[in-house]
Amino acid sequence: MPELPEVETVARGLAKVLVGKRIARALVRRADLRLPFPKGLAQRLKGRTILKIDRRAKYVLVHLSEGLALLIHLGMSGRMLLGTGAAPKGKHAHFAIETEDGAHACLEDPRRFGCVDLANEIDLDRHRLLAGLGPEPFDPALDAKTFRERLARKRGPIKVALLDQALIAGVGNIYASESLFRSKILPTRPANSLSPSEVKALLADLRAVLSEAIASGGSTLRDHVRPDGELGYFQHHFAVYDKEGEPCPRCHSKAEILRIVQAGRSSFYCQRCQR
Template sequence: MPELPEVETTCRGLADVLVGRRLLNITLRRKGMRIPFPPGLTSSMVGCTVSEITRYAKYICVHLDNGYSALAHLGMSGRMVITNSQVQPGIHDHVVFDSENDVRIMFNDPRRFGLLTITKTAAIGNHKLLSHLGCDPLAYQFTPEFLSARLKNRKLSIKAALLDQKIVSGIGNIYACESLFRAGISPRRMAKSIGGNKVISLVSSIKEVLTEAIKAGGSSLRNYAQPSGELGYFSQNWQVYGREGLYCYCDKNGKRGIKVKRILQSGRSTFYCARCQK
């Protein structure tokens, strides 16, 4: 599943080829994905120039010079593929965007949990898909003060709180585990018990972990795109995520037998080290 860093990398990759370019044609190859494509989707975009591409949580926002913005979400399996008009779409390429300079973007999504819709740019924050979302973890508004106010009196684990989209939006399971490890905070701790230096350390860990992943993605995919033109999706070496039963890096040689554990919290796997995280 594309997480926030993959979405950010996708935005940057799309911006590289689309900003300042006019959209010449858009082909919808089905009636919708997770939600139906709205009427007027293509007519609101064709002929317009892309002025900017931004990310809000895990949404890709393609801003156009006519006051409209397209909103896309990659869902569980979506990806944007940069190619040219010689390449014909396949069965899972649901939307094809053709722009000036022979750039063709194909929105590929085998499982179709992704979506594409359009809204007025000025009202984007009020759009029903975005209005309920909490703060973006990389936004400057996401501060220790902000997070501690949201965690106050909350009777849920800190891990569950980090995945609550109304508190902070788009961290995702992998980066929630990695951020808690870096901050040395047990995922089982009650959200309301995280204050003072702990919350300062947690906020900076979240920002660092996400920023490093974006950087790693950008450098491992030259110009944010793999040779196939596929954006996003890069693997990283996690400290705890996916390392159940392996020795924690605090015990590299395994001399003390300290292993990464996996537990289930709100139906999601949490990976952590009971020695490093208190």
């Protein structure tokens, strides 16, 4: 489910309901996600006030009183459910917090590729899950020149480079293909072969693609539910992702959208438009 736009949507939705509230209790039903939950998780959350909720890369950051931060990663299949009253008890409802005024937020994750961790606010940037992350796509300090320097270190395919969280944070498999399509760049091109103008265009198009997805509330596939409790199915349009065999929405050529596998992940592109 979640790439940067979806995680952003989740963070905003959670913030809307939870900021300013106090945690009455936290529930841990199954602690063996990709990483084991930290020791004493529920105890350490209890009684804290939720000050702010934002995002770094694909992590939701819940900033709590007394200098504690809760990190939540949704993996491939994770989602956050908001509600009132008792938290869900389904077999994949692994973790939940309940606020004093009767709201709850629950992490469901069938594949258990997600994770939950705690960090001290003071050294949040040095937390082991966050320390190695590259710049945020919307970081004003990330200009075309800096992006080009980063890409110049990579000999592998540009599509694979975009998925490297140490190179640029938050881009996932959908928006990597979508941004390359918009920039008319083949996913197979070596990252260090892009011209300065191509890099500039790619950065702009990546930002545009991500912005549009955030604006539409985050894109969804089958199991995404908006944390604000509205129906989770608002459709986001993809130009090429999962469109193998369909005509190109830009050049309308008879050449169909192709699917290839790079570093074990599917890439989609138009062989006519993208070079």
